[in-house]
Amino acid sequence: MQRGECHRNKLVLQRFMEFEAVIGLEIHVQLSTKSKAFSADSTEYGGMPNTQVSPISLGHPGTLPRHNQKAVEQAIKMGLALHCDIRRVNHYSRKNYFYADLPKGYQITQFDTPICNNGFVKIKTSAGTKNIGLIRIHMEEDTGKSMHDQDLHDSLLDFNRAGTPLIEVVTLPEITNGDEAYAFVSEVRRLVRYLDICDGNMEEGSLRCDANVSIRPVGTTEFGTKVEVKNMNSISNVKRAIDFEIQRQTELILSGGLVVGETRGFNGLQGTTFSMRKKEMINDYRYFPEPDLPPMHVTDEFLESVRAGMPELPETLYERFTKSYQLSEYDAGVLTDDKATALYFEELAKISGNYKASANWVSVNIRGYLNENGIELSQFPLSHSKIAELIVQVEKGVLSHSAAAQKLFPAMVENPDESAAGLIEKLGLAQNTDGDFIENLVNEVLAKYPEKVAEYKSGKSGLLGLFVGEVMKASKGKAEPKKTNEILLQKLG
């Protein structure tokens, strides 16, 4: 082939070849048990190095692992929440590889009998909703931690994390871009938090995500060579790494190159991926059955007891909030974002009897306060019944919504033990429904704007709002708006 011809072909390729990405995710979820998967040492984060260890987690010979029942329950909860089939007869395997943070020389995992199969996660993106199918969820154990940059010659090892129970969620390659991956990991994080099986903290590594990314020409069915991307320690980095990797592979192929099967790390500062190891260096894991752990059977009874202990999931709450409580999809979405908010709202709505107002107070005022002060809902000083008092006072017309939001709410937060009624009294926030009081103000306002009154009378009825606003201002927010309206209409009529 002539050089010119080759160049021309490349241009043709560039012009006509469009690519689509094929992405599968593997998410490791560190379970929130108190003790480890196969031994009784503590899983607590942040302890002094090598103080939460045992002969089992250190891999001493002659020790016998025993599985933590709570870890099994949590794995099943996740499977039920993700619509999976739960396996009844489970075995364990040894995944063999040689690395300093794995003292036994193998990881206990489930190779050919994952506790959950199939299932899906429903995600929402700007493009709509989509179900991402799952291949499996299996139970395994975490490794210790190695530190390579503390010493010139040695790597330092801390085994406090060794043996912490994990589940690994593996998706089908049904994700097609960074936005979907972002939505998927967000939804998984929300669910593990609802289920209370993991704190979902990606920075501390209790939730970890690896992505397998490949691209192929649109319209073809064969998979391209896949690249595994690791080290993405936040959900937005998962999106950034995937978007970068799709771009990198596309440019590589368009410039006549080939994608190499490899593992790449993500550099968060630069937003780029870099080669960590080539495919041929990846270990042969030589899986074989773990004879130290007898099979684990999930009985009907056990499965039902786990199911009975499941909390309501966000999808169910969302349904109820939109259908039974008539909240907008937006409000229901905000309120079900985390479990604490959803529960707080529901309790408040029950006490106050006003769903819409409860939704507003929680999603606007309370959330605003939490954000401003950088605290969690659990640290918020006011109970549902206090906020309910406030809602009732507004409903009864004792004070205006704006006075409640701007004056009463901050005062209640400062004095969480005082009643709403007491503070209204003390701060003089009650609005005035006294007809004479309002009528005097109306007269003043109308006298002040004779031209506007003339305009109104000649048909510019939109000016009513201006008059109401002026009366409110003159009353320092205390004139009751409905009464003000009435009197104004009467005077102008």
Added chain:
Amino acid sequence: MKITGEKVDQLAKLARLSFEGEEKEAIRNDLENILEMCEKLNEVDTNGVEPLIYMTDNVNVLRNDEVKQEITHEEALKNAPKKDSDFFRVPKVIGQQND
């Protein structure tokens, strides 16, 4: 079954060992002998026999989620060939991690 030099290299790499020259030939020979002995087992007809994995018929030997710290920090580090007051120490191994 024949064991080639490449097979020895591959196994050595997985075990983080290295063999050269006479040593490599010796281990190659040993591996071949071991496999030959194992092949003897293939003479037994195992059709219809389930593989034996467990020595007992136990199932569901689970434990409750209770924390018990059975050894001290000092005991944990006691047998390590190289350590400091906090950590186990090993030759630097950056760039090969798996999980």
